[in-house]
Amino acid sequence: PVRRKTVPQIAARKGGEPIVSLTSYHAHTAAIVDKYADFILVGDSLGMVMHGMESTVGVPLDLMIMHGRAVVRGTSRSLIVVDMPFGTYEESPNVAFRNAAKIMKETGCGAVKLEGGARMAETIRFLTERGIPVMAHIGLTPQSSHVMGGFKTQGRDEDSWPAHEADARAVAEAGAFAVVLEGMVERLAAKISKQIAIPTIGIGASAECDGQILVLEDMLGLNPKPPKFVKVYGRLAEEIETAVEGYARDVRDRSFPTDDQTYS
Ligand code: KIV
Numbered sequence: 471p472v473r474r475k476t477v478p479q480i481a482a483r484k485g486g487e488p489i490v491s492l493t494s495y496h497a498h499t500a501a502i503v504d505k506y507a508d509f510i511l512v513g514d515s516l517g518m519v520m521h522g523m524e525s526t527v528g529v530p531l532d533l534m535i536m537h538g539r540a541v542v543r544g545t546s547r548s549l550i551v552v553d554m555p556f557g558t559y560e561e562s563p564n565v566a567f568r569n570a571a572k573i574m575k576e577t578g579c580g581a582v583k584l585e586g587g588a589r590m591a592e593t594i595r596f597l598t599e600r601g602i603p604v605m606a607h608i609g610l611t612p613q614s615s616h617v618m619g620g621f622k623t624q625g626r627d628e629d630s631w632p633a634h635e636a637d638a639r640a641v642a643e644a645g646a647f648a649v650v651l652e653g654m655v656e657r658l659a660a661k662i663s664k665q666i667a668i669p670t671i672g673i674g675a676s677a678e679c680d681g682q683i684l685v686l687e688d689m690l691g692l693n694p695k696p697p698k699f700v701k702v703y704g705r706l707a708e709e710i711e712t713a714v715e716g717y718a719r720d721v722r723d724r725s726f727p728t729d730d731q732t733y734s
């Protein structure tokens with residue numbers, strides 16, 4: 471059996487060959503992504519993508535565990551990282567450890583991700599010292615969108631840079647093995663990527679990062695209104711519509727099923 475990518479292997483890619491990552495929530499799609507990705511994120515974006523929620527704030531722990539398990543079962547090569555959902559880690563390092571351990575034990579994933587910089591450093595250290603690898607996530611952090619007043623690109627104003635740089639340093643020093651930079655201007659992402667010793671994984675954060683991640687359904691063309699930072703590589707919405715339309719037509723005019731699809 472092929473051994474999965476490990477956390478130290480991902481961490482060692484700092485400044486090297488770019489790290490490839492996509493989200494996945496589902497066994498069959500994860501099996502395809504698994505052939506090309508270094509790590510797969512079971513992101514809490516599944517609340518919107520899979521379950522039609524308005525934001526990630528309402529995503530429950532059990533849902534992350536269910537999709538995490540599906541993705542672990544569907545894959546064999548990539549490191550699987552599961553997002554800790556809103557409300558399961560912010561309160562204290564103890565609460566975070568209990569929920570992160572539950573995620574790891576019940577899904578078989580290799581690491582968890584949580585949002586927040588300096589304010590989460592103590593928790594990141596607490597988890598990593600106790601056997602739970604942590605990927606951090608700074609910049610635009612969707613779980614705090616109610617405080618930030620929406621989803622805004624970070625770092626447009628240079629006055630905000632020191633806080634973002636301090637967040638990046640804090641999570642790296644606390645032991646995070648990598649950090650997602652989301653929704654951030656290029657010059658700030660470049661500066662942070664040079665300053666810290668762990669890989670930066672960009673989403674809407676320029677080519678200056680050590681790796682890239684996108685939401686799979688966005689890059690496949692399933693999202694009718696993808697954000698500017700998405701490059702759309704597929705036309706899945708059209709493919710699905712053509713297939714469903716053809717099926718409906720065939721059923722209505724009785725050209726499906728034929729003898730080929732029938733147990734005679
Ligand atoms: O939930 C998610 O999909 C994420 C990525 C956008 C990094 O956190």
Ligand code: NA
Pocket residue numbers: 513514515526553
């Ligand atoms: Na997320």
